[in-house]
Amino acid sequence: MTNNFKNTIDFYLSSEIGKLFIRYKNDAKDIDCTEKELGITIDDALKYVLLTYGGAYIGVDLLPCSKDPNNKNQETILDYTKSIRNYYKEINVCHSIQSGYVISIEGNGDIIFIDSENKVKTFYHDTNEEELLAKNFESFIIEQI
Numbered sequence: 001m002t003n004n005f006k007n008t009i010d011f012y013l014s015s016e017i018g019k020l021f022i023r024y025k026n027d028a029k030d031i032d033c034t035e036k037e038l039g040i041t042i043d044d045a046l047k048y049v050l051l052t053y054g055g056a057y058i059g060v061d062l063l064p065c066s067k068d069p070n071n072k073n074q075e076t077i078l079d080y081t082k083s084i085r086n087y088y089k090e091i092n093v094c095h096s097i098q099s100g101y102v103i104s105i106e107g108n109g110d111i112i113f114i115d116s117e118n119k120v121k122t123f124y125h126d127t128n129e130e131e132l133l134a135k136n137f138e139s140f141i142i143e144q145i
Helices: 003-014 028-038 044-053 077-091 095-099 137-144
Strands: 101-105 111-114 120-124 129-134
Touching (some): 003 137
């Protein structure tokens, strides 16, 4: 993670408007559990956001690794990724999610995920097409804000 990314995120989420988008901070143990159970390594920049600000809204609604105790129905990166992996494997689409993880769900049901090469992609469930959004999480978020 670069200092530019950290400074940009800190500045954005410390503004009056940015503070509205901060959520329940994630626990390191939940991030570790997510990584182990999914067989992935969560991007360091995403870990920083999750540990510092939670599943915040930063141009996209980021999924958390820790459940907010005030929201028992909240789904996490682990929940969504396991569900999506199983379903997409069954219908034989979006093979790269099998070694990646979901970081956001768009309002129309399309997923935004990070693949095994740390590239940020979206999968359009209506057309079964993947699109590269950014070379990494840092670039993706900087473009969003």
